[in-house]
Amino acid sequence: MAAFTLWWQMHAWRTPEVLASTRFSSPDGGEHLSFSLLLPARHEQAVLDHTVRRLLESSHTDFEIIVIVGHDDPETAAVAEAAAGRDPRVRVVVDTHEKKNKPKAMNTALPHCRGDVVGVFDAEDQVHPELLAHVDHAFRSTGADVVQGGVQLINFHSSWYSLRNCLEYFFWFRSRLHLHAQKGFIPLGGNTVFVRTAVLREAGGWDPDCLAEDCDLGVRLSSVGRKVVVAYDSDMVTREETPGSLVSLLKQRTRWNQGFLQVYRKKDWKQLPTFGQRMLARYTLMTPFLQAFTGLIIPLNVAIALFLDVPVSIAFITFLPAVTALVTFVFEVVGLHDFGKQYGLRVRFVHYLKLIVGGPFYQVLLAGAAVRAVWREQRGRTDWELTAHVGAHIDAPGVTREDVPA
Helix, strand or coil: CHHHHHHHHCHHHCCHHHHHHCCCCCCCCCCCCCEEEEEECCCCCCCHHHHHHHHHCCCCCCEEEEEEEECCCHHHHHHHHHHHHHCCCEEEEEECCCCCCHHHHHHHHHHHCCCCEEEECCCCCECCCCHHHHHHHHHHHHCCCEEECCEEECCCCCCHHHHHHHHHHHHHHHHHHHHHHHHCCCCCCCCCEEEEHHHHHHCCCCCCCCCCHHHHHHHHHHHCCCCEEECCCCCCCEEECCCCCHHHHHHHHHHHHHHHHHHHHHCHHHHCCCHHHHHHHHHHHHHHHHHHHHHHHHHHHHHHHHHCCCCHHHHHHHCHHHHHHHHHHHHHHHHHHHHHHHHCECCCHHHHHHHHHHHHHHHHHHHHHHHHHHHHHHHCCCCCCCCCCCCCCCCCCCECHHHCCC
16 A cells, blocks of 8 residues: 555656646636636635635636525525625525535535536635636646646644645645546545536536545546546645644544545446556545555554564565655655745744654554544445634745735
């Protein structure tokens, strides 16, 4: 697992040509597509207004913002209605489902979309004003059915785990998603996803019962041969915050892992045309099982290390996985430096120290989330555990603002 993960993380950095190809190309000045931007918001009154205001600053001239609120969430609805009252480009759609989740909310809004392209953002997102112009150009220049933009957690300073969480996003959107797109199988990221409206409606929208509706949509569209383009540019990424507590992070990762397991069990990936694509899909979607297994054998590994007496030759062999782990740590240190350089962040020695020391503990947390996801899936528990947001990424200490949009 470590070897595969390391290889995929390094994909974008293998050659200068691959790294250059992952970026948005410059817009040609023309605008030919209109956008319907979906903004599901549940108990997000603290951050929603900021996000709507940022979206309204877009340089693109043809877009609408559809804020989706629950009928039982008057605080968020009040913020949304106030935004709609200020600007006619903002509309509010009310989700009346008894049991609420993100895919149900977006399916409620889909019939109201007037644009050529549907885009998805989260209620706490900071969106670059030039993003829509770049996405418009990407659709027209590549003939894509789907454009996946970059998302980046930015408040790396908040805690020891937020540092690793930010770096995970950096590697996922900067590198690994490009490999998936190149191979023709891609589990889409949760937001900054743009899909042609006709394609989305033909696909039936989002699976209302899936806990990883973004992954599921990407798998279904990949399986029927839709063209997905991934573009990452540090100037254009959508900025977000890390979960505010370890419990919140655990629940978030549990939801994602369980969603991957649901997509695996649906078997849409079996329609992929090549054996290599199907193997990549199987491995990717089974990752929660593999992580859960590694979590369960951690106590066994410790016991063997402490109490089992084995020949020296076998003992040497058992240390081979440590080689991959050490190489991964070195690459992560280089990645953290690159992350700080691209985003104008002051990365200090203490941050590198936290990265290394926190690594094993973070892996234990991820393994725990995977075990919990498998347990919940086996018990049929599919309730949506919401991640709360407080806007920690909006005024993050240690950020130099020269390259951050106002």
